[in-house]
Amino acid sequence: MTDFIRNNRVAVIGAAVVLLACIVLTLVAGTDSDIVRKTTSILRFAWTFAIPLVLAALVGVIGERSGVVNIGIEGQILASAFAGFFVAAASGSVWIGILAGLLTGMVMGAFLAWLCVRLRMDQIIAGVVLNIVATGITSFYYVQGKSLPSGVPVWEVPLLSKIPIIGPVFFRGGPIALGTLVVVVGLVFALFHTRWGLRTRAIGEYPTAADTAGINVNLMRFVNVTMAGLLAGAAGAVLSMEQSSTFERGMSAGKGFLALAIMIFGAWFPGRAFFAALFFGLMSGLASQLQADKVVNIPQQFINLLPFVLTLIILSVAAGRVRPPAASGQPFVKGEGS
Amino acid sequence: GGTAAAPAAECGTADAFCIGLVTDSGKVDDKSFNQSAWEGVQAAVKAIPGSQSKYVETTDTKDYAANIKQFTDKKYNVVVTVGFLMTEATQAAAKANPNVKFIGIDQFQDTAKVGEIANLAGLTFPEDQAGYAAGVLAAKLSKTKVLGQVLGMQIAPVEKFAKGFEAGAKSVASDIKVITVYHPAGDNAFTDPAWGAAEAQKQLDQKADVIFGAGGKTGNGALGQVAKASGAGESIFCIGVDTDQWNTVPEAQKCLVTSAMKLISEGTADQIKAIKGATFKGGNVTGKAGLAEYHAFDSKVPADVKDAVSKVVADLKSGALQTGVKLG
Amino acid sequence: MAERILDIEGLVKVYGTVRANDGITLHVNRGEIVALLGENGAGKSTLVKQIFGLVIPDSGTISINGSVAKIKDPTDAIARGVGMVHQHFQLVPVMTVAENVVLGNEPLKGLRLDLSSARELVRTISERHGLEVDPDAIIEDLPVGTQQRVEIIKALSRKVELLILDEPTAVLTPQETDELLAVMKELAAAGTAIVFITHKLREVLAVADRVYVLRRGKTVGEVKASETDAAGLAQLMVGRTVVLQVDKEDPKVGAEVLKVTDLEVMDDRHLKAVNGFNLTVNAGEIVGVAGVEGNGQRELVEAIAGMRRPVKGAIALGGVDITLANPYQTHAAGLGHIPEDREKHGLVSDYSIADNLVLNRFDEPEFRNGPVRDTAAINANADNWIKTFDIRTPSGDLPASSLSGGNKQKVVVAREMSIEPRLLLAAQPTRGVDVGSIEFIHRRIVEARDRGAAVLLVSAELDEILGLADRIAVIHSGKVVKEMPAEGADRTYIGELMAGGH
Amino acid sequence: MSQQRPTSTLARFQSFLVPVLALVVAFTIGGILISLQGVNPFLAYKSLFSSAWFTSDGLLRTLQKTTPLILTGLAVAIPLKIGLFNIGAQGQLILGGLMTAWIGYSLNLPGILLIPLSILGGIFFGALWAWVAGILKAKRNVHEVISTIMLNSIAAGLVDFFISGPMKEPDQSIPRTPQIHSGAMLPNLGFIPIGFPVAIALAIAVWWMLKRTVLGFQFITVGENSHAARYAGIDIAKTIMLGMVLAGGLAGLGGAIETMGVTHRYESGFNAGLGFDGITIALLARGNPLGTIPAAILVATLRAGAASLQFDTGIQPEVVDMLLAITLLLVSIPILSGLLGKKSSEPPAVTPVSKEEVPA
């Protein structure tokens, strides 16, 4: 634990500062003040917006850390949202629906892994194929007039949910929303403090080294990409079941691609991806807030563009410093290059 | 098109009465205007013996004309085109096919520009009136004096609903606050329920206690979210749009007081019957708009509020009251 | 009889038409150091990769400690006491020494990686064998010699009974090599069996107990190291008496062609690799740059060729400043460049041989009609050079990837000669090339000199430098530490200079 | 996919056979799906194809739909040759289309001036938008997949701003520009929209450029081995930018032709997905510029025939997406080509231009 804190000092200090700010703000202005309400509401919007993005970005992080570029996340989200919703409607249980969403993401992950790892197909093209297949299937088999048997329950984490501002935003929510936090922290830990993480980073950086150390590179890539699919499945399920109660054609609306930007923004670190997604959410939340408050006279479109422009600027300024896992995108062929 | 109409006489023959419908980029079961229009067609088919119907769903907005042509080629008697965006395609087709009758839903005919087209009825609805009545109701139900609107794309029908709602609310109490948010433009402005839900939650967090969701699936997402709020149906309410959403969005029943409706089905069916009965006039036709039933909320809405709302509805209809909504 | 730890019978591995291993039979005893010798491509690496489970044999048996069970993968090999130090380092550059050492064999504390015991493990092994290294250093920050140490520590960190070293000394200074040889002896004395691959006969004679010589995938000889000498080993390797001396006349030195002044160049990690380098090369002479790999040679060559921008200093070609010129401009100025890494820089392997023969000349008027490529001229050019350079291929239309290493190198050399360069920059021109091709390429380089070209030869092979160069510049830490005429140069003295002595 | 590699007749046969076989298998699977919906697949296909090809206005519409698809297909295929994956054809196309509309309605010039001016405007803005991604890649090493995704969103926002703000048609509540002057409209030659032969000619020109010219050699060398390209004196940064500018220009031209020949104005939703379809087209064409022609015709046929299909059989138009997905899957995955042979029919690989080759 102490190690963990030491290694994630920035995040820990940042969290402490934010926490303190929230407490002070609440004490000074009062729980029911406009400013506290507004802050809470925008933060909640940001987090809601960010959840599928965080999950999807983590899919990208796991994939690339293992050496597989996944641009099929969009398709995984779409198909999972579809499967989750319709299975829930057909089975009468949102839980079975969520499970179906997760499994769909996983199966598509396995399919991508099969194409990229087994067949050594170009990874970008495999991802595009995945997206188009998902679009085809979900639009053809879409039927109207179904609805969820019930809402997804909302849970509260005792104690934590009582923290001013942050508590009700992050520690109150559906199972996937709460699970996302667990996944972020878990992945930070797993990637940098476990055997799995060490090996995953090794196969994404220098697979032949891992191979000679006795690690089955392709098997591990296959498993990682497949299991990461569960997170893509969660991103889909959260869209069609937790955050709304319906499926729509094209519902993923570019979130899978945005997640890739977030992954890069986060420099392939799960923790940073979390904050990057939150930042995008904040931008989006602020855009509609400014629209509603009519405070500034900037056309709404420009505010909405801000995150994208900022991403471009940050990427071009930081381009020299962020570097992807060296072997990401490259199929591994045993016995070559060693 | 996908209908189960019994094999009847060949369209174009004297015994046949064929009705075709072209959707705006969307499906006939979209729980929104396409569906309402199609229900209107079906109601008419039921009422007119020997009639039959078919639809074609538009996937590319550039295909409006081609999709209309499917029906005119087959000598259909009536072609219903749904949505504001098809105005020009419909007018052109109507001019080219004087023997076919057209019903254009949400399509206002600017007679100064296009002249009178006798075989086309441009069916529009006073959305601002429905919105106004809903706004009055919302303002009267609100304890916090904060209302919210979660809207789809900023296009005429949506804007008329929204401005009407705000005007209605302000007519009750000028200090009432209405939080108004349109979906940030994009191809999914009407199909982004997750955004609608998050936006509704934001408005709830900012003390809004009645939320008007108007924008296809995006609005429905907002309604669904309000229904999940604690106090939904007691101190927190939502209002639907277009059709009686009590039936189409069951997950919102917990908060859904009423819906600001435009009676597309009824208007469509009436026009088709008029065509059959040869009483069809063409030109601009104004359909009906108003509030849906209260359903389960009938007992919860105070009688004085109901009375006030009914009076507003009546006054709007008679012209005694103007919404004052102007677009542009 | 000594205890056999490895026993190989009739091992065969075929790649396409190449019989990389063609019925190899050999054995290794406990505590014994066995050297594998052979020309490039003889099949040494292929052989040891099979022992380590990286390559699966087509037929034949490998028995370890008497068990003939198939070696499925490295895990399997490691479990059976085999350790391997690879010709190309198998270290993850962004990870620490400790992480690399335990990769695949991680100590755990519950779910967590136990990195402190990993560090402890590195420290213990490095102390025991005098292999000094900081367990927390990031691999990519370490010099190659130290990386090599990490490789050895990694191999020793598992229980090894049989240690395989594939050309471990290629990147080491003579001192580091000696240290390594000492470690090997010590390990052998403690009972570890060692298979040692090297091209340096001196090393074989210094440590090996027995030597196997491979040629074209077959074991063609087995001798006790104590019963042979360098000449005998060389004869066994090539199958004939080897004349490494190149026939050449005295140089007719002309005007100054290349002048490098106070050059400073950064490497990929933004460290100063070339640091105050000064050298001139005149027309009609070959100047050899001798040095241990990693002393700035690559960066120097790339800077002269225009592929890397110097941070300081000047480069002039025939009096014209080309310090900041790009490869296009240096080429136009008459620079021919045989790059160190022919697969990466010198060739496009999917392109035809014909296209590769004009790879950097494709837009010369000779090979185009206006905007269109002149295929007839390109093919004629190819036919000409294929014939002149005896490039072994049925057709210039075949992709370069179909060529053997030596022939690939001939394509590059032919192309660079085809412009009749004023300055020929030859970086490791015979690396990975068989003896026949080496002779051929050497002759061509001398011919270019005799035509009046200035030649800068950069090579890690001291013998190549001694054989070809007219003048020798020894490079160490990015600068010239000594210049001398090749005539009568003493190889021991140069070796010491290369290691940073004097 | 190297240009000069001799393609044996067998290999050439395979690279033709794989897509054809993929198509046959995809339509067979599609047929099964259709019959599962209770419809005779032969009837369905007959309805689809006869309406798309065998009526003159159907054919016109098919060719109208083909035109921008060829162009966006090329806009993806060219960068693919340099090792870049241009996801940005959408943004490039819509900006081009918008600018063409703006020129076309705001300048009242005779057609002889207005037509070239409008086209150039479209090309210019498409190229400009792609150039941004190109320069970010070349100078700052920003991955083009990410930058083009961002640029697509930015373009969509800008277009929306303009058509609902400064360029909005007065007295009109739909966000759209006014109609372009009739002088700027492209006519149809019978059932052939004038843009169609232009697109075909450009596909052939691009193919020729890549296959035969010095410039093409330069492009492909960068894509095949950027290290060797740099060694060979090729300016990689310039090649990247040039390739992207060409691509963006083609996508922008697609938008221009769409505006001038079909929609006659810019209206929200008119160009949804055309640029993204370019990715499908380029992949169906296996990166071959000539292949974009049949690929675009296929996609356009399916789209144009979908309405008739629904009218005649009740099958949802989305069956088209399904057919495309299956076809693309079969064309792309190495299995089918593995059955027939190998290598020569491998799909284009996106080999990233490596970082160190791009000077900062």
Ligand SMILES: Nc1ncnc2c1ncn2[C@@H]1O[C@H](COP(=O)(O)OP(=O)(O)OP(=O)(O)O)[C@@H](O)[C@H]1O
């Ligand atoms: N993965 C492979 N695929 C095809 N051919 C290979 C492969 N690996 C090795 N070869 C071929 O097998 C032969 C033996 O190669 P090997 O690497 O064993 O030689 P070596 O003796 O280690 O040479 P060197 O001294 O250069 O290291 C060579 O002809 C080589 O081209």
Ligand SMILES: Nc1ncnc2c1ncn2[C@@H]1O[C@H](COP(=O)(O)OP(=O)(O)OP(=O)(O)O)[C@@H](O)[C@H]1O
């Ligand atoms: N997959 C392959 N296909 C064809 N040839 C190969 C392959 N892998 C290796 N080779 C060739 O085999 C030879 C030796 O293979 P290896 O991998 O041992 O190279 P190497 O030992 O690094 O060469 P060198 O000792 O010259 O640096 C090289 O010439 C290389 O080009």
Ligand SMILES: [Mg+2]
């Ligand atoms: Mg070797």
Ligand SMILES: [Mg+2]
């Ligand atoms: Mg070797």
